[in-house]
Amino acid sequence: MFATFKGVTTASTFGSEANPNVAKRKRTTVNRACDRCRLNRIKCDVDRPCRNCSSAGRQCSNDGSREVLNLPEANREIERLRAQVANLETRVRENAIQAASMPLSPPSSEATPGASGRQERKRSNQNGAWISDPNSPQDHYFGPLSSAYFVRRMQNWTSKTFLPGSVPDLLQLNTASTVCAMPANLISKKIALLQHSTGSGERHTGHNLSRHQEECFVNLFLQTNYLLTPIIDESEFRSYHASLWTATSPDMEGSRLPSPLVDIIVALGMQYGDRLTVAMGEASNNDDANIAGHWLYQRCEILLSQEREYPTISTIQCQIYCTVYLVTASLMTMANATLASTIRMAHLLGLHLTPPDLSPNRRNLLSRIWWDLVFLDSKFSMRIGQPFMIDPSDVAFGLPTRDEDILSIGPTSVFIYEDVNLLTFHTMSVKLILAARHVYEGLNEKYLEVQANNGGKDIYDNPSFLEECARSIPPAMKVFRNWTLEVPHALRIQRKGSAEPFSAIRDPLDFDHSAPIWLQRQRLLLELLYHNLIMSLHRLFIRFYPGTSFLTPVACALSNSCINHAAVIIDIVSQVLTETDLLNSWHQVYHYVWDAALSSIAFALAHPVCPFTPTARRAINTSITCFDKFAAQNLAAAKPAVEVARSFNSVLDMLDVNLRGSVKSPAGPRTSSSAHPTPISTQLTFVTTPQPPGDSGAPTPSRQQSMGLSDVFSPGMLASDAPSSDFPWDMFSVFDDETYLRDAGSGGMENVWPD
Known part of the structure; x- marks a missing residue:
């Protein structure tokens, strides 16, 4: 008979069967030790550089490149190389586009060799519109995606299609206002009123509105412009406005200390309530209600000129509201220049960064001031087709x-x-x-x-x-x-x-x-x-x-x-x-x-x-x-x-x-059922040329x-x-x-x- 012997179970074997969840410690292997570890016959590791060389302060021969040891690592390496090739191909295409947009003449020897391709593309030749203005000897440029370029295309097509005098010539853009049609003499008058005082010199140093009148215009401002541009604290502003008056009671007559912020806010209230301004004795300009309060705007600018060298948050608030005032007056070039200087001041004060340890109300206010600048910059830049002055990705807060x-x-x-x-x-x-x-x-x-x-x-x-x-x-x-x-x-x-x-x-x-x-x-x-x-x-x-x-x-x-x-x-x-x-x-x-x-x-x-x-x-x-x-x-x-x-x-x-006449047969009778038939002398005629649009060649004779x-x-x-x-x-x-x-x-x- 054969005897059956049972093997002796060792402690290690028994322990692994008793605790199957205990994982065996894997031994770290190194395919190739660095030169120093191999020379000293000591154990190396997979770190780059290895710990032995790091502790000794010596240069390790491991260059950081890892060898492919198995199939998964090989697949990952292949994907990495494919992504790198795709990235290089994209860069090659961008360079080709950049080269195609550059002029044929060789670049200057003084050109900066480190300029990026994106910056070069931004400076490529764009087909914009040079708009002449009767009030300025210099033409203004508007980008191809601007509203002004759209109007210019419309003007060019109507002038080529219709006979001269058949269409209105009222689409001439003013200095840089929006595409609003406006006579040139009105623009000249606006600028003259903003640049010259209409009264005595007391308007630049004191005030000529009572406290009750100013409070009425402040209330109008809070009901209109403040709803769109809430960059002041209402309660703080009211307290500040009251503190400027020398009289201890609102019922008493007194004088107000100079304040550019109060001046521009009252001017914005006047723009909205011009009829109320006329009733209260303001020097009215019946031609345009949008330049009401121009003397307050001028006084605000004079006071701001003393602050711009050392701007404060109040300076930023004043300049934003000055921009709003100029936009409402359709003086867009002046508004754009004011906005540009305001953005530079805001960067100088660090409004685009995370505010320091401030109260929640103050932090909220500073955040709104900055985001309002982003709003105005985006709207202006898209309107005139010019580059943006603020990059929202640079903002450190939401x-x-x-x-x-x-x-x-x-x-x-x-x-x-x-x-x-x-x-x-x-x-x-x-x-x-x-x-x-x-x-x-x-x-x-x-x-x-x-x-x-x-x-x-x-x-x-x-x-x-x-x-x-x-x-x-x-x-x-x-x-x-x-x-x-x-x-x-x-x-x-x-x-x-x-x-x-x-x-x-x-x-x-x-x-x-x-x-x-x-x-x-x-x-x-x-x-x-x-x-x-x-x-x-x-x-x-x-x-x-x-x-x-x-x-x-x-x-x-x-x-x-x-x-x-x-x-x-x-x-x-x-x-x-x-x-x-x-x-x-x-x-x-x-x-x-x-x-x-x-x-x-x-x-x-x-x-x-x-x-x-x-x-x-x-x-x-x-x-x-x-x-x-x-x-x-x-x-x-x-x-x-x-x-x-x-x-x-x-x-x-x-x-x-x-068009109705062209639908009829030439031999057939023309009906006259229209309530207002158009005489033949006033029928619209058009100018057609075989020259295709965009062709810069010599024009061919037109025929009617x-x-x-x-x-x-x-x-x-x-x-x-x-x-x-x-x-x-x-x-x-x-x-x-x-x-x-x-x-x-x-x-x-x-x-x-x-x-």
Whole structure:
């Protein structure tokens, strides 16, 4: 019989079976020891340098490169090398684009060799607009994405298309104001009033308003400009204002000590309440209410000149409000220069850095001052097409939170309503302008790339160039959708129909009269700002040479979205001016209507026959009604705006008459059912030249002819516009049919993005 023997279990074996969770200690292996460890026959490690050499203070022979020991490490090394190759290829393409955008002449020997490619691309040759001004011997440059360049394109097309004298010549830009049409003599008068005193010298050293009068204008300021630019503490300012008066009681007459901050705030109150200023004895300027209080602005500038060498937070606040005053007066060059110096002072005071140990209220105030500068810089730069002066990524802190705002204004303040407070509007406005800036910067980069790849030609010279730029817009527009989702419910203004807030569907507004006045105004101004920013971004794709819709589906959809947002702006303002008094005498609201009217005029001129042209024509007519109401409120800029809108409306009416005549058969009878038939002598004629747009060659002789239906049909409505077989893009490669027609027609392109 075979005997069965049982093996003896050792302690180590028994222990491992008893504790299976105890992992065995792995022995660290080194493939190759460093030279010093190998020479001294001591144990080396995998550190680079090894611990032995580090402790001895000697140089280790290990160079830090690790050998591939197994398959996973080999795969990781392959991926790293692939990423490095892709990065190098990207840099090669960027260098090629940079080289294509550089002039053909050899660079100077004094050129800095370390300049980055991004900086060189920023200095590439851009097709902007040099705007001459009768008040200045020097032309001003506006970038290709600016509002001024858009107006210049519109001017050039109308001057080439229509006979001289057929269209109004009222679109001449003033010094650097917005695209508002304004007579040159009014601008000269404004500057003269700001540079010279209109009274005795006592106005520069003392005051000529009573304490009660100043407090009235301060209250007007707090009801208007303070809602948009809350960069002062209201309670602290009121205490400061009271401390400047020598009289111990408000009922007693006394004098006030000089203060630039009080002067500019009172001047802003006068701008809003010019009729009240006239009644109280102010030297009125009936030509324009926007330069009311100019002597206070001048006195503020004189006092600030003594502070600018050693600026304080109060200096920054004064200069921001001076910028607001100049913008309202349509003196944009002066406002831009003031803003630039203010930003430099803010950097000098370190407002872009994390504030030191301060009280929560003070920290909140300094944060709002800086973010207001970001807002103004972004809005100015996009308007004039110039580089931004502030990079938000350099800021060391974020926007104030709701809890910080409530702590700043007080939990029992009357400026708290549901889920918002007085400062919520400012936070959402800054976020909205940053969203628009994101889209604008992406478009600017794409513009430079397309321009560099096509020999520096303008994107309007070729439909494919414009379409390539347009395709960068829909994906970037997601930031606007994300912003609308973030807006608190109490800050949204509802519609009477099925449309959602911030929609481009033109349902009437449903006013909530139970909400505080300050909140009702903020709701309206936030929605108007939203539509204005999207309209300004999309109207860049209105092209004044029709017949290319099949080649530019995305650009055409963006132009349709532009007219939708423009119509919403005009409808909102018209309803508010008719039914309420919330926006009376608001100059900023007037500028929103003027921008929307210009966009509507441009769209109607570019697309005389189009499903969206009736919307543009109706928006123009409604804007004329709004301008008449603004003119009645002593806004001088509204009067020439009415003339511009009515003149172009007449041009479009004559164009419509010619189109109707071109549809009739030449042999057939012409009906005269029109209530206002146009005489033959006044029928609109056009100038056509075989020279293509953008061609810099010698002009060919012009010939007069009546415009036919095939010349003015909406782009893409004629079969001759069908794309060639070698055209690389298809209309529905970005949007499907249903989404394209629905959102381009009513919902707005901000709701469309590729899946």
